[in-house]
Amino acid sequence: MTIAVINSGGANLGSVVQALNRLGAESVLTRDVDEVRGASRVILPGVGAAAWSMNALREHGLVDVIRGLTQPVLGVCLGLQLMFESSEEGDTPCLGLIPGRVARLPAEPGLRLPHMGWNRLAWKADDPLARGLDGHEWFYFVHSYAAPAGSAVATSEHGREFAAIVRRGNFAACQFHPEKSAAAGARLLRNFLEG
Amino acid sequence: MVAVRIIPCLDVRAGRVVKGVKFRDHVDMGDIIERARAYRDQGADELVFYDITASPEQRSVEVEWVERVAAEIDIPFAVAGGIRDVDRARAVLHAGADKISVNSPALKRPQLVRELADTFGSQCVVIGIDSMREVVNGKGCYRLRANTGDPDNMIDPDLDTRAWVEQVQRLGAGEIVLNCMDADGVQDGYDIDQLAEMRTICDVPLIASGGAGAREHFLEVFRRADVDGALAATVFHSGRIPIPALKAWLSANGIETRLQAESTAPVQ
Numbered sequence: 001m002t003i004a005v006i007n008s009g010g011a012n013l014g015s016v017v018q019a020l021n022r023l024g025a026e027s028v029l030t031r032d033v034d035e036v037r038g039a040s041r042v043i044l045p046g047v048g049a050a051a052w053s054m055n056a057l058r059e060h061g062l063v064d065v066i067r068g069l070t071q072p073v074l075g076v077c078l079g080l081q082l083m084f085e086s087s088e089e090g091d092t093p094c095l096g097l098i099p100g101r102v103a104r105l106p107a108e109p110g111l112r113l114p115h116m117g118w119n120r121l122a123w124k125a126d127d128p129l130a131r132g133l134d135g136h137e138w139f140y141f142v143h144s145y146a147a148p149a150g151s152a153v154a155t156s157e158h159g160r161e162f163a164a165i166v167r168r169g170n171f172a173a174c175q176f177h178p179e180k181s182a183a184a185g186a187r188l189l190r191n192f193l194e195g
Numbered sequence: 196m197v198a199v200r201i202i203p204c205l206d207v208r209a210g211r212v213v214k215g216v217k218f219r220d221h222v223d224m225g226d227i228i229e230r231a232r233a234y235r236d237q238g239a240d241e242l243v244f245y246d247i248t249a250s251p252e253q254r255s256v257e258v259e260w261v262e263r264v265a266a267e268i269d270i271p272f273a274v275a276g277g278i279r280d281v282d283r284a285r286a287v288l289h290a291g292a293d294k295i296s297v298n299s300p301a302l303k304r305p306q307l308v309r310e311l312a313d314t315f316g317s318q319c320v321v322i323g324i325d326s327m328r329e330v331v332n333g334k335g336c337y338r339l340r341a342n343t344g345d346p347d348n349m350i351d352p353d354l355d356t357r358a359w360v361e362q363v364q365r366l367g368a369g370e371i372v373l374n375c376m377d378a379d380g381v382q383d384g385y386d387i388d389q390l391a392e393m394r395t396i397c398d399v400p401l402i403a404s405g406g407a408g409a410r411e412h413f414l415e416v417f418r419r420a421d422v423d424g425a426l427a428a429t430v431f432h433s434g435r436i437p438i439p440a441l442k443a444w445l446s447a448n449g450i451e452t453r454l455q456a457e458s459t460a461p462v463q
Contacts (some may be wrong), residue, residue: 014291018266048316112400114369116317117197118240118453138198138453140271142293142318144345159196180271180293182235182455 001193003027004039004113006066006164008046009056009080012175016076019179023190031060040071041193044173046078050102050145051090053078066095074192080166081147083173089145098168100148106159114144115158127153127167128195129174129188137184139164139176146175198453199417200240200424201438203431205230206247207276210260210452213247214380214428224432227260231268234431237438238455239270243372245277245323246276258290265291267360273321280307281314289313296372298323299341302352302359305366312367317399322368324367326356326389327376328445337389339441340376360393371397372426374404382408383431390420402426410441 005016007029020027027043030037033124035040044066046053057063066073076082082094087102094102105115118138123130130153139156146162149155156175165174172192178185199357205212205227212230213221224230231242244264261274274287275296283297295315300429301322311320325340337356342348360371373393375386385406400423403416407427416425430436442452 014289015265015293017267018291018301021266022269047319107398110421112398114399115197116318116400117200117423141197142271144318150432177271180269182269186269 001025001041002039003041003043003193004036004037005029005043006057006062007031008044008053009048013045013047015177015179016043019186019189020193023186023193025193031042031056031062033061033065036062036065037069042066042069042071042073044073044079044082045076045078046082048078049090050078050081050087050094051092054092054094057082057095062124063095067097069116070170072192072195074189075171076179077143077175077177080141080163080173080175081145083166083168083171084147087145097171098147098151098166099130100150102145102147104145105143105162108159110178111159114142115146116142118181119156119158121156121164122161123154125153127165129153129165129167129172129191131191131195132187133184137177137181139174139181139184141176143175196451197423198240198451199422200402200422201238201413201442201452202241202243202426203230203234203239203438204243204245204274204404204426204428206245206261206428208247212432214432228263228267229274230432231264234438235268235270238442238453239388239431239438240267240453241270241310241424242272243275244272244276245296258286259294261287261290275321275323279304284311284315285317288319294319294321294370296323298325298343299350301363302339302341302354305362308363308366308368310396310407316434317367317369320368321370321372322363323372323374324356324359324363325374325376326385329391336423337392343374343376356389356393357396361396364397364399370400370402372402372404375406375448378406379404380429384408384412385416385420385425387415387419390416390422394421400424407436410444413441413443414450427437 149161152163156164271293273294277298341350404426
């Protein structure tokens with residue numbers, strides 16, 4: 001199996017690679033079009049701002065390549081947000097794989113932004129990513145923007161309900177960081193590799 | 196609802212974990228990776244590594260041990276110590292740290308906070324604040340200290356803690372760790388009054404630091420100061436407060452904590 005982790009230029013992309021290493025899966029951090037196309041699994045991670053990351057993907061000719069992938073793809077954090085049509089963050093069009101617009105989480109008294117820390121999921125539908133999880137696990141989130149909960153496989157809540165896991169065919173994504181979510185996150189990553 | 200975070204702090208000197216009392220008299224507490232792995236297994240929500248010698252000695256943290264921690268540990272961790280510019284921050288983040296924590300260099304040059312937030316996003320940027328109670332003109336207040344890792348070279352930047360908490364948020368800080376120096380190392384409880392006061396002006400996550408000595412101190416700081424996390428060292432390093440028992444007890448007392456379920460034991 002070849003796993004391509006798309007290098008969209010943000011900080012901390014190595015964490016995903018290291019999490020895969022811990023699972024005994026070798027991966028390559030790349031922005032090479034052929035390497036991404038040819039991989040049997042593709043991970044789209046991302047830390048940073050939506051507009052900036054979309055620019056990086058465009059610059060490397062990856063936007064249409066990602067849209068056209070047929071192998072299993074997993075977006076992580078910003079990678080989930082980029083799968084939607086557009087984002088309020090920098091008011092940018094995104095990959096448009098999933099209908100909806102990413103918006104800032106509400107600022108309310110007593111509600112801190114970023115949403116930073118461990119939170120639980122409410123599962124709305126069964127998914128191969130959920131294999132072996134009992135639904136009560138905690139996952140680590142760090143974000144200020146979030147995608148609409150409407151069609152999500154699982155949601156979480158911070159001021160409002162938002163999409164924590166989404167899926168459209170071979171494209172899946174999670175808003176939290178499985179690579180930083182201890183055993184539960186490792187299980188989810190393994191489900192992605194084996195799914 | 197997001198759980199409160201229990202955060203062991205590992206003061207690092209020459210690649211070893213150490214702990215002093217009131218920032219002095221450091222005692223060796225063990226190997227970094229060994230400690231980090233043990234805390235991950237106990238259910239720590241996050242780790243903070245402070246290279247306590249980095250800033251006063253004018254050098255930055257080595258990234259080699261950051262890489263080792265990142266390869267081994269699957270929970271978030273922050274690195275502090277001597278991060279004075281964007282390049283250094285990038286090296287530490289690329290080595291695998293989730294966040295960088297900046298203290299003295301931000302006081303010296305506040306614009307650094309904005310540069311870091313603009314380059315890496317606020318979620319990566321933690322501001323560590325060392326604060327002391329003082330009486331000025333007969334009135335109690337909280338004032339900053341810099342270079343606290345080296346008591347002989349400690350600096351009084353002549354700045355009010357409230358003003359700094361507000362300023363760093365404007366500059367893009369994503370989290371604040373408030374270390375209350377009067378309480379630090381003496382295990383008499385967190386400085387609830389100070390933390391509660393800063394909470395009223397802090398919209399980003401606020402982490403309490405300094406003073407944990409008993410499980411009641413954690414309950415008190417979450418209940419009365421409404422902090423998002425509590426950082427401690429000695430009580431965890433010594434094993435006096437086991438993290439699983441602490442989290443279960445906090446949960447039983449109405450504080451939401453991340454408890455590790457049986458079903459999420461490490462996959463083989």
